Amino acid sequence: MATFVDRYPEEAAVVRATFVVAFVSLGIGAFFGLIQALHRTGYVRILDSVDYYTILTGHGVLLALVFTIFFLLGLFTWAVARSLERPLPDIRLTWAWFGLTTTGATLVAVAILAGLIPSLGVSADVLYTFYAPLQAHPLFYAGLTMFIVGTWMAGADWFLAYRAWRADNPDDRIPLQTFMVLTTMLMWYLSTIGVAVSAVFFLLPWSFGIVETVNPLLTRTLFWFFGHPVVYFWLMPAYLLWYTVLPKLAGGRLFSDPLARVVFVLFLLLSTPVGIHHQYLDPGISEGFKFIAMTNTMFLLLPSLLTAFTVVASMEHGARQRGGEGYFKWLGALPWRDPAFTGMALAGLMFAAGGFSGMINAGMNINYLIHNTLWVPGHFHMTVGTAVALTMMAGSYWLVPQLTGKRLYSRPIGLLQVVLWFVGMVFMSNAMHRAGLAGVPRRTAEPQYQSFDFSTALGSVGELQAQIAFGGFLLFVSVVLFLFNILLSSFETPMESPVDDSLPAPLSGAEGSPLVLDDLRLWTGIAIVLVILAYTLPLGSIVTDAGLFGDSPGFPVLIDAVAMLKEVVA
Amino acid sequence: MSIETTREHPERGDDPDDRPPGYVVGSGPDDVERELSHDEFDPIGTLGIILVYFVILAVMWAFMYFVEFLGRGITVVG
Amino acid sequence: MEIHAYEKFWLAAALLLIVGLIATVSYGAVGAGIEMIGDEGGTVDPEALDDHPKFGDPGVYESGEDEYDVYVVAEQFAFRPGTSDPIEVPANSTVTFHVTSADVIHGFEVVGTNANTMAIPGQVATFTVEVDGPRDYGILCNEYCGSAHHAMEGTMEVVPEDEYDGPEGGD
Ligand code: HEM
Ligand SMILES: [Cu+2]
Ligand SMILES: [Cu+2]
Numbered sequence: 091m092a093t094f095v096d097r098y099p100e101e102a103a104v105v106r107a108t109f110v111v112a113f114v115s116l117g118i119g120a121f122f123g124l125i126q127a128l129h130r131t132g133y134v135r136i137l138d139s140v141d142y143y144t145i146l147t148g149h150g151v152l153l154a155l156v157f158t159i160f161f162l163l164g165l166f167t168w169a170v171a172r173s174l175e176r177p178l179p180d181i182r183l184t185w186a187w188f189g190l191t192t193t194g195a196t197l198v199a200v201a202i203l204a205g206l207i208p209s210l211g212v213s214a215d216v217l218y219t220f221y222a223p224l225q226a227h228p229l230f231y232a233g234l235t236m237f238i239v240g241t242w243m244a245g246a247d248w249f250l251a252y253r254a255w256r257a258d259n260p261d262d263r264i265p266l267q268t269f270m271v272l273t274t275m276l277m278w279y280l281s282t283i284g285v286a287v288s289a290v291f292f293l294l295p296w297s298f299g300i301v302e303t304v305n306p307l308l309t310r311t312l313f314w315f316f317g318h319p320v321v322y323f324w325l326m327p328a329y330l331l332w333y334t335v336l337p338k339l340a341g342g343r344l345f346s347d348p349l350a351r352v353v354f355v356l357f358l359l360l361s362t363p364v365g366i367h368h369q370y371l372d373p374g375i376s377e378g379f380k381f382i383a384m385t386n387t388m389f390l391l392l393p394s395l396l397t398a399f400t401v402v403a404s405m406e407h408g409a410r411q412r413g414g415e416g417y418f419k420w421l422g423a424l425p426w427r428d429p430a431f432t433g434m435a436l437a438g439l440m441f442a443a444g445g446f447s448g449m450i451n452a453g454m455n456i457n458y459l460i461h462n463t464l465w466v467p468g469h470f471h472m473t474v475g476t477a478v479a480l481t482m483m484a485g486s487y488w489l490v491p492q493l494t495g496k497r498l499y500s501r502p503i504g505l506l507q508v509v510l511w512f513v514g515m516v517f518m519s520n521a522m523h524r525a526g527l528a529g530v531p532r533r534t535a536e537p538q539y540q541s542f543d544f545s546t547a548l549g550s551v552g553e554l555q556a557q558i559a560f561g562g563f564l565l566f567v568s569v570v571l572f573l574f575n576i577l578l579s580s581f582e583t584p585m586e587s588p589v590d591d592s593l594p595a596p597l598s599g600a601e602g603s604p605l606v607l608d609d610l611r612l613w614t615g616i617a618i619v620l621v622i623l624a625y626t627l628p629l630g631s632i633v634t635d636a637g638l639f640g641d642s643p644g645f646p647v648l649i650d651a652v653a654m655l656k657e658v659v660a
Numbered sequence: 661m662s663i664e665t666t667r668e669h670p671e672r673g674d675d676p677d678d679r680p681p682g683y684v685v686g687s688g689p690d691d692v693e694r695e696l697s698h699d700e701f702d703p704i705g706t707l708g709i710i711l712v713y714f715v716i717l718a719v720m721w722a723f724m725y726f727v728e729f730l731g732r733g734i735t736v737v738g
Numbered sequence: 739m740e741i742h743a744y745e746k747f748w749l750a751a752a753l754l755l756i757v758g759l760i761a762t763v764s765y766g767a768v769g770a771g772i773e774m775i776g777d778e779g780g781t782v783d784p785e786a787l788d789d790h791p792k793f794g795d796p797g798v799y800e801s802g803e804d805e806y807d808v809y810v811v812a813e814q815f816a817f818r819p820g821t822s823d824p825i826e827v828p829a830n831s832t833v834t835f836h837v838t839s840a841d842v843i844h845g846f847e848v849v850g851t852n853a854n855t856m857a858i859p860g861q862v863a864t865f866t867v868e869v870d871g872p873r874d875y876g877i878l879c880n881e882y883c884g885s886a887h888h889a890m891e892g893t894m895e896v897v898p899e900d901e902y903d904g905p906e907g908g909d
Contacts, residue, residue: 139888223841223843224843306860307858310843338686341689345703346740349741370774371856373775373863374860374861377773384760396752398710399703402703403745411692412691413691418709446716449717449721452759454774455729455763455774458852459728459852463847463880487685498685529876531847532880533887534882535887541893590684590686597698597701598740598741636860640860641784641785647884707744707747714755721758721762722762734848734853736772736774736865737773
């Protein structure tokens with residue numbers, strides 16, 4: 091018996107490399123998160139508030155884009171090779187996309203962090219949404235473009251592997267994990283068009299001074315064309331693990347393979363024509379388009395609600411196979427001492443709560459209540475910051491041994507780590523939601539104002555700040571434990587079976603399900619039509635309003651910030 | 661086949677570190693006492709959990725919408 | 739393909755939930771009369787706000803009996819009016835805000851209320867609210883707009899009708 095690294099040594103090397111990039115970003119990003127949590131709340135301010143935004147840009151980019159997506163690149167490579175039971179077609183292509191994405195991400199990180207050293211004259215304090223006309227150094231947009239192109243190449247790599255498999259297996263159903271990878275990548279190709287057009291046609295030429303102005307609403311809309319689907323790009327690796335690995339960790343089997351396919355198809359169809367729900371409070375987009383985005387968004391709840399059922403049912407199956415009884419008593423029969431299981435289960439639980447605050451965000455008019463307040467980071471630290479990030483960390487305890495052939499250094503530390511993350515996030519995220527309801531804004535170094543105070547319905551602002559700082563501290567400790575555990579694991583001696591890596595077949599398999607589910611061309615076609623329907627008119631009217639290139643000159647973020655501050659204070 | 665139908669267990673006896681059984685990450689299936697097929701399994705607990713979730717969502721949504729949101733002072737009416 | 743009866747039941751319940759959410763939001767729009775920021779505000783040239791009939795001299799304008807228009811320019815890192823002098827309107831009146839930006843994207847949030855919008859250069863965010871009794875409100879910028887974003891704040895004062903000495907905008 092051998093594990094992944096023995097069967098696919100070359101692929102395992104690439105996956106290890108992507109994980110290294112992901113974990114380094116996680117470490118730096120979490121440190122920045124701690125700085126933010128302490129700075130905003132006024133407990134510790136080691137930096138000037140002007141530099142807060144450099145740190146915040148780094149936090150958003152390193153965690154939401156680099157950590158999550160590099161983990162995805164590795165996970166999908168693993169999933170494709172193991173589920174097709176063949177190596178990737180050409181490992182040079184695989185290393186090429188690794189090289190391109192890593193170079194791109196490094197350039198972006200350099201452009202951001204250079205902002206801490208003013209003498210370099212480079213700054214990209216534009217946050218991870220880079221709304222024009224705030225203008226970053228061209229390096230930022232160029233690195234971002236390279237990174238995106240690299241992910242496209244990775245997708246091509248997986249599609250080529252699939253094509254080669256198909257030639258040998260003309261009549262088989264697409265293996266489930268590969269199906270998940272391919273549908274996710276189709277969604278990604280469709281949605282990254284928005285950010286690619288924005289960066290290549292508008293922002294890069296403008297940052298180089300080739301064109302003078304931008305249309306801020308156009309680039310913002312193109313960003314959100316990509317910005318909502320990217321949420322699902324983060325989430326799909328977590329779903330892949332919940333559907334195909336979590337049932338096994340629980341001692342059971344996936345409840346239904348066909349329903350998993352339906353869910354991924356729904357994400358391909360509905361992820362993109364909803365981006366305007368991030369622009370409910372934008373002038374220049376009519377209420378009708380916002381209403382359409384709202385209804386699409388609500389229907390996008392469906393695949394996640396179905397997932398909740400299937401995943402919990404798969405766990406229940408495991409618990410009952412392990413001897414669990416009763417209506418709810420079976421919960422005790424789950425393998426709670428396994429950090430991979432417990433981490434993913436807690437991540438799923440937090441996702442259920444994050445789903446609720448997401449419904450509020452999505453609710454068009456109720457969005458007035460929480461728009462751009464701290465509620466919103468409260469929400470996405472439950473979703474991407476826990477459902478995704480904690481699933482990835484927990485999954486690593488099971489995956490990394492397969493990539494190295496070495497056992498995990500410590501299972502109890504792993505268990506402590508995932509529980510600590512959950513507890514830390516309960517404190518931080520709950521307090522962020524409540525602070526948001528009091529009107530406390532997000533993305534603000536010092537949300538303490540001179541002419542008014544915030545008032546909370548229950549508790550006090552001071553208590554909320556204490557919870558945010560404390561939660562942030564626990565989260566940071568959790569990341570340190572995680573990195574330490576993974577690092578020490580790499581010094582273990584290789585062994586035959588470092589982990590139980592088998593995956594049982596689903597209870598209800600793909601065999602009887604309609605063949606049309608696997609018709610990727612059909613679903614892509616429908617997805618494109620939906621996007622055209624949702625976006626043609628709004629984009630048309632935005633361009634008619636102010637032209638393709640608009641009237642806004644650039645406002646480089648480098649302008650002498652200190653001088654500006656003095657002006658304001660004076 | 662993407663997913664193996666057979667379940668293989670790592671041989672625990674010759675484990676170099678003598679880790680106790682079940683210590684390996686992913687060893688949840690080791691303690692399986694019985695195999696339940698699709699027809700033998702009714703996810704009744706799941707149904708219960710998910711219905712509780714449904715009720716929580718519905719009640720909190722109504723509270724947030726009608727009390728927190730519509731109950732606020734200044735609201736955009738035109 | 740076997741789909742368990744419970745799963746079919748949950749599918750129906752999930753659809754019911756979704757329809758219920760959409761119905762609530764629609765009720766808010768139609769029944770409670772809450773309108774979204776839309777495209778009625780039209781566009782302006784962000785580079786030429788000074789030449790604009792209203793944004794050239796932003797402030798409060800009377801538009802009818804108990805009805806006021808408030809023109810606000812958001813710019814790095816102040817609201818005009820709002821920051822140096824408060825926005826002043828009488829109690830129990832209908833106030834229509836017109837908010838735009840002179841430079842980058844900002845936010846305009848009347849703290850603790852549902853009056854909240856983005857201020858995007860080139861676009862005018864127009865929305866109407868009813869104000870009741872006298873009270874002071876804080877205003878803050880809730881979109882990152884540059885290095886002193888956290889210093890961008892202002893106030894709105896709703897004063898008793900008999901103490902209100904007329905709109906300050908225009909001349
Ligand atoms: C050590 C753990 C973490 C801590 C203490 C932390 C803390 C924070 C805080 C306090 C903010 C709000 C800053 C503000 O709006 O002023 C923030 C923003 C954010 N965090 Fe985290 N966070 C952590 C982990 C994560 C993870 C794992 C992710 C995603 C995978 C993440 C993604 C984000 C994003 C996207 C933002 C918004 C950035 C923006 O507004 O531009 N964070 N974080
Ligand atoms: Cu979204
Ligand atoms: Cu601002």
